[in-house]
Amino acid sequence: MNSELTDLLAIGIPVTGLGMAALALMIHQELGPFAGLDRAGKWLLSATFGMGLLAFGLKMAVAVAIENGPAPLGESLPLFARPAAASDAEFANPAPPRSARHVWTALPEVAPAPVDNPTTPERVALGRRLFFEKKLSGDGKLACASCHDLFASAGADGRPTAKGIAGQLGTRNTPTVWNAAFQSVLFWDGRAPSLEAQAMGPILNPLEMGLASPAEAERRLNADAAYRTEFQAAFGDAAPISFARIAQAIAAFERTLITPDSPYDRFVRGEARALTRAQLRGMALFETVGCVLCHRGPNFSDASLLGGESARRIFPANATPYETKYGLLNNGERGIWRVASLRNVALTGPWLHNGAVDSLPEVVRIMAGAQLGRSAGLTTWLDEKSALGKVDRSPLGEQEVADLVAFLEALSSDSLRARMQAEKSR
Ligand code: HEC
Ligand code: HEC
Numbered sequence: 158m159n160s161e162l163t164d165l166l167a168i169g170i171p172v173t174g175l176g177m178a179a180l181a182l183m184i185h186q187e188l189g190p191f192a193g194l195d196r197a198g199k200w201l202l203s204a205t206f207g208m209g210l211l212a213f214g215l216k217m218a219v220a221v222a223i224e225n226g227p228a229p230l231g232e233s234l235p236l237f238a239r240p241a242a243a244s245d246a247e248f249a250n251p252a253p254p255r256s257a258r259h260v261w262t263a264l265p266e267v268a269p270a271p272v273d274n275p276t277t278p279e280r281v282a283l284g285r286r287l288f289f290e291k292k293l294s295g296d297g298k299l300a301c302a303s304c305h306d307l308f309a310s311a312g313a314d315g316r317p318t319a320k321g322i323a324g325q326l327g328t329r330n331t332p333t334v335w336n337a338a339f340q341s342v343l344f345w346d347g348r349a350p351s352l353e354a355q356a357m358g359p360i361l362n363p364l365e366m367g368l369a370s371p372a373e374a375e376r377r378l379n380a381d382a383a384y385r386t387e388f389q390a391a392f393g394d395a396a397p398i399s400f401a402r403i404a405q406a407i408a409a410f411e412r413t414l415i416t417p418d419s420p421y422d423r424f425v426r427g428e429a430r431a432l433t434r435a436q437l438r439g440m441a442l443f444e445t446v447g448c449v450l451c452h453r454g455p456n457f458s459d460a461s462l463l464g465g466e467s468a469r470r471i472f473p474a475n476a477t478p479y480e481t482k483y484g485l486l487n488n489g490e491r492g493i494w495r496v497a498s499l500r501n502v503a504l505t506g507p508w509l510h511n512g513a514v515d516s517l518p519e520v521v522r523i524m525a526g527a528q529l530g531r532s533a534g535l536t537t538w539l540d541e542k543s544a545l546g547k548v549d550r551s552p553l554g555e556q557e558v559a560d561l562v563a564f565l566e567a568l569s570s571d572s573l574r575a576r577m578q579a580e581k582s583r
Contacts, residue, residue: 177207177211180207184202184203184206185199188202189202259453261425262425262454263417263422263425263455264336264339264415264417264422264456265417265455265463266415266417268338268339268413268415269338269339270409270412271353274353274405274409276409276412277391279387279390279391280391280392280406280409280410281409281410281412281413282387282410283387283388283409283410284407284409284410284411285410287403287407287410288301288305288410291303292377292381293374293377294322294367294368295322295366295367295368295369296322296323298322299322299365299366300366301334304319304321304331304359304365305334307334307414308576308577308579309577309580309581310504310577311333311335311573311577312333312334312335312501313330313332313333313505314331315506315507316330316331316512317330317507317511317512317513317515318330318511318512319331321362321364321366322364322365322366322367323367325364327365328511329510329511329512330507330509330512332344332345332505334411334414335414335415335416335500335501335570336415336416336498337352337414337498338411338413338414338415339455339456339461339462339463339498340456340458340460340461340495341460341461342495344358344495345497346492346493346495346510347494351408352411352412353401353404353408354404356404356407356408356411357371357401357404360403371400374400375399375400375403378398378403379398388402388406392405416501416570416573418571418572419500419567419569419570420432420436420567420569420571421436421440421564421567424567433563433567435560435563436560436567438560438563439560439561440564440567442557442560442561442564443561443564446525446529446531446553446557446561447529448561450529451496452497452498452499453465456498457498457499457500457568458497458498460495460498461498467496468495468496469493469494469496470493470528471492471493471494472485472491472492472494472527473485473486473523473526475527475528477523477526477527479526480527483509483511483523484511484513485513485527494510499568500568501568501570501573502517502565503517503562503565503569504569504574509523517562517565518558518562521553521558521562522552522553522558525552525553525558530550532550
């Protein structure tokens with residue numbers, strides 16, 4: 158029984174009792190003698206009216222209890238359809254913030270590297286060459302850089318989905334390689350545990366570079382004397398070229414593809430005027446609206462080597478019209494996707510895993526609705542932590558969306574943006 162009902166009965170029972178007493182008095186003193194009723198008749202009439210009064214009292218109690226009680230849970234919580242593969246941690250969506258106050262941090266100037274693959278200058282130089290190496294594709298026409306154009310497309314390809322060997326279209330958008338070094342898991346669904354593991358994927362993927370086998374990659378590079386020397390310099394022994402080392406060298410190069418020079422980083426490092434007013438408003442909103450629940454830490458992703466905790470989340474978590482409009486479900490199922498990093502996100506559209514959205518304001522609206530429930534257009538009362546709390550579920554206003562987009566633009570690297578503009582005006 159809830160507390161409102163207890164309170165109500167505490168008042169209701171004495172009041173109803175008093176009413177019954179007054180009724181009996183009226184019938185016995187006034188109505189009874191006037192109508193010439195005998196003793197039994199007077200009691201019968203009292204009982205009849207009394208029952209009516211009691212029933213009325215009960216009805217009022219029930220009506221008030223329904224009105225004041227907690228909202229039925231099923232209606233007030235966002236609709237979660239739990240995919241079969243979701244673990245408990247992933248289903249806690251969004252995860253509670255680690256501290257009440259969000260801490261803003263700048264990107265480190267160096268990316269962490271595994272002990273067995275230090276980021277030495279020799280490995281980086283070799284990795285850079287391999288990143289542009291078309292021999293690593295089946296038909297000799299594609300390199301990593303064909304899809305991850307470092308400057309003209311900010312490390313991505315500017316297409317909705319990737320175009321692989323023989324012009325085949327993939328099903329996923331190409332993410333940028335910039336700052337991938339800070340992510341704890343790679344690919345949209347987070348299936349690769351490291352840059353080393355990731356690099357082997359596209360070379361052999363029949364839809365991407367379509368090379369027949371690891372041995373074929375080794376054979377092609379071994380035929381080149383310059384590669385033999387470079388592998389020896391990078392790995393320092395007599396039989397150096399292996400598929401695993403190709404991946405290691407590429408990963409070492411990718412660890413240098415980092416951008417700690419965005420207006421946001423300059424602001425956090427103490428340059429007070431680095432952000433515009435709109436960007437500052439957007440930064441505040443990014444925290445209060447709840448984007449930081451998932452896009453947190455210096456790489457703006459909870460899938461980060463820099464203290465990330467819940468790498469993957471259900472997306473879209475709440476039902477919105479966007480999911481059919483942009484085909485965001487997989488065969489009608491909600492997917493589990495890695496929390497994307499938002500660094501340079503303004504430069505890497507179109508967006509989302511299927512590349513279906515080509516407007517950044519629209520992505521912000523989708524996130525607010527699908528991940529934070531800001532779509533219902535109403536205000537709900539929730540019975541959380543045994544206390545009633547008001548949750549604003551109305552969609553973001555256009556000013557808020559514009560401010561959030563302005564903040565996302567503050568995550569673009571100054572040098573990368575300048576290079577991109579230079580490439581475009583060529
Ligand atoms: C045909 C285009 C294409 C080529 C060629 C290609 N990639 Fe990719 N790359 C993609 C796509 C698409 C994804 C996302 C795939 C997914 O999530 O399933 C991706 C994902 C990645 C990621 C993960 C980024 C992240 O944030 O998770 C890295 C790193 C990467 N590629 C590096 C490389 C390297 C290194 C090569 C060369 C060995 C390469 N790519 C070749 C299209 C390509
Ligand atoms: C519950 C976790 C969660 C919350 C909260 C959240 N996001 Fe996301 N966000 C994700 C996931 C997961 C993805 C990857 C979606 C996909 O795979 O298509 C993503 C993707 C994005 C992207 C697209 C990245 C790209 O490269 O295509 C942007 C932009 C973005 N979020 C911004 C925001 C903003 C702004 C907010 C706050 C209004 C927000 N997100 C709130 C989990 C979240």
